[in-house]
Amino acid sequence: MAATLESPPRPAQRSGPVLACMSVCTALVVGFVAAINLAVPKLAASSLHPTSSGLLWIVDAYVVIFACLVIPAGAAGDKFGRKGTLLTGLGVFAAGALVSAAAPNVAVMLAGRAVTGLGAACVLPNCVGVLLHATAPERRPHALAVWAAASGIGGVVGNVGGGAVLTGGSWHALFLAVALVAACCLVWAARSAPRSARHDRALDIPGTLLFVAAVVALLIGIIEGPEHGWGSAAVLGAFVCAALLGVCWALVELRVAHPVLDPRLLRDAALGSACLGMAVTFFGNFGLFYVNASLLQYGRGFSVLETGLGIVPLTVPLLLGTRYVPGLIRRFGVPATLSAAFALTGAGLFALSYSSGAGYPVYAAGLVVIGLGIMLAAPCLTARIASALPVERAGIAGGLQSATRELGSALGVAVVGTVLTAGFTRHLPAGLAGHTPAPRTVGEALALSPTDHTAVTSAFTQGADTALRAAALVVLVAGALVVAGLLRARGTAPAGQGPGPASPGRPAGP
Numbered sequence: 001m002a003a004t005l006e007s008p009p010r011p012a013q014r015s016g017p018v019l020a021c022m023s024v025c026t027a028l029v030v031g032f033v034a035a036i037n038l039a040v041p042k043l044a045a046s047s048l049h050p051t052s053s054g055l056l057w058i059v060d061a062y063v064v065i066f067a068c069l070v071i072p073a074g075a076a077g078d079k080f081g082r083k084g085t086l087l088t089g090l091g092v093f094a095a096g097a098l099v100s101a102a103a104p105n106v107a108v109m110l111a112g113r114a115v116t117g118l119g120a121a122c123v124l125p126n127c128v129g130v131l132l133h134a135t136a137p138e139r140r141p142h143a144l145a146v147w148a149a150a151s152g153i154g155g156v157v158g159n160v161g162g163g164a165v166l167t168g169g170s171w172h173a174l175f176l177a178v179a180l181v182a183a184c185c186l187v188w189a190a191r192s193a194p195r196s197a198r199h200d201r202a203l204d205i206p207g208t209l210l211f212v213a214a215v216v217a218l219l220i221g222i223i224e225g226p227e228h229g230w231g232s233a234a235v236l237g238a239f240v241c242a243a244l245l246g247v248c249w250a251l252v253e254l255r256v257a258h259p260v261l262d263p264r265l266l267r268d269a270a271l272g273s274a275c276l277g278m279a280v281t282f283f284g285n286f287g288l289f290y291v292n293a294s295l296l297q298y299g300r301g302f303s304v305l306e307t308g309l310g311i312v313p314l315t316v317p318l319l320l321g322t323r324y325v326p327g328l329i330r331r332f333g334v335p336a337t338l339s340a341a342f343a344l345t346g347a348g349l350f351a352l353s354y355s356s357g358a359g360y361p362v363y364a365a366g367l368v369v370i371g372l373g374i375m376l377a378a379p380c381l382t383a384r385i386a387s388a389l390p391v392e393r394a395g396i397a398g399g400l401q402s403a404t405r406e407l408g409s410a411l412g413v414a415v416v417g418t419v420l421t422a423g424f425t426r427h428l429p430a431g432l433a434g435h436t437p438a439p440r441t442v443g444e445a446l447a448l449s450p451t452d453h454t455a456v457t458s459a460f461t462q463g464a465d466t467a468l469r470a471a472a473l474v475v476l477v478a479g480a481l482v483v484a485g486l487l488r489a490r491g492t493a494p495a496g497q498g499p500g501p502a503s504p505g506r507p508a509g510p
Contacts, residue, residue, distance in 0.1 A: 019316065039166055073122045210249035314374075
């Protein structure tokens with residue numbers, strides 16, 4: 001494989017500023033997923049006049065484009081240069097946010113959201129690639145742990161920052177603030193990030209197109225499932241298309257010299273389990289974010305800003321404990337660390353589901369427990385995925401962990417949203433439950449019967465509690481499968497061995 005190295009960095013001296021910059025860039029693109037949810041009420045009442053479906057896609061267009069392009073964007077960084085791709089992504093991200101801020105109608109808003117998602121897809125995997133290149137091998141586990149913590153904190157940053165901006169301004173202000181932060185990150189990355197190798201690999205256009213189409217179909221099925229029903233023709237058709245396109249993608253990738261993502265990699269039990277673990281971690285994380293915003297506002301009467309601040313206890317373990325995680329992994333091994341992570345996350349979700357009638361300190365304690373689980377899981381899984389590919393394919397490694405995280409996040413919102421809606425409608429007062437069609441949101445229910453405010457909010461709280469328990473159960477069961485897969489892989493990757501980058505000589509594919 002031919003490669004041209006430009007301006008080789010001095011990892012030991014440059015990794016600190018690069019780590020800080022890459023962490024902030026990561027928190028920005030991850031946090032925007034959470035921040036837009038807080039703007040939904042203002043968008044719904046705006047001059048855009050979005051339909052319920054249009055409002056859903058204003059939120060999800062970013063996630064769909066982000067998730068389906070993140071692996072191809074990582075491959076582009078490996079070929080054309082990670083720093084250049086990262087800077088381009090930040091510029092595109094800022095431009096998309098400006099388009100959304102000035103949108104006169106829903107169509108332009110959706111175009112802006114899609115452009116922003118494209119920028120985010122270029123940013124996230126290449127943050128990993130730049131970071132690995134700038135960090136000495138012995139420091140990479142620590143750097144990846146900090147970066148993974150930033151990805152976990154990003155959602156909370158989006159909640160707090162978005163709540164602060166929306167409290168003092170309109171939805172336009174939110175997009176303008178995001179564009180400004182992206183522009184600042186672009187300048188910072190241009191000054192601090194080193195240039196890395198450009199690898200002379202042919203772009204796999206057919207494989208990329210099939211991969212993107214398969215992921216888009218899968219996400220459409222996941223996103224539309226709660227709205228149209230999981231058994232509807234549209235949703236089932238989307239899943240069937242995703243499966244067929246996935247098979248076609250695998251067949252094409254097995255026949256090309258340089259696949260965008262070699263399907264044979266996923267036969268590695270350790271890598272497959274780590275990818276599943278990443279999806280499970282963010283399934284619970286974003287399922288919680290989806291419920292939390294409304295639960296604090298409806299159940300506890302919090303304002304938008306108070307709601308954003310209400311999730312902050314989740315970040316305490318991530319901020320204070322992340323630096324100790326590599327040492328814990330070396331001492332206890334990956335399976336034991338992840339067993340504790342999924343047990344804590346599941347326990348925290350269960351605790352939140354029974355804290356509706358308790359004071360906020362009890363709720364905050366449950367958030368801290370969930371934060372402990374994420375603190376242990378995210379660095380461990382990030383390092384395992386990064387170690388599956390050589391450093392020259394770091395963009396693909398970053399894309400793979402980002403894609404599995406975004407798919408897990410989308411699935412968490414969809415499943416938790418479905419259970420929440422079912423529980424909400426089931427616990428509505430008889431007069432509202434018998435209405436055709438039955439109201440699916442608190443706003444719809446109160447519009448039909450304003451005098452039933454207490455009963456409606458109680459129904460929502462009960463539905464949210466059920467949804468949190470369902471999320472906890474999924475995390476515990478799927479987490480057990482992840483740990484079992486890693487235990488099966490111990491013959492090739494001993495559990496007591498700390499995660500680290502793959503040998504540079506390890507092939508990326510056949």
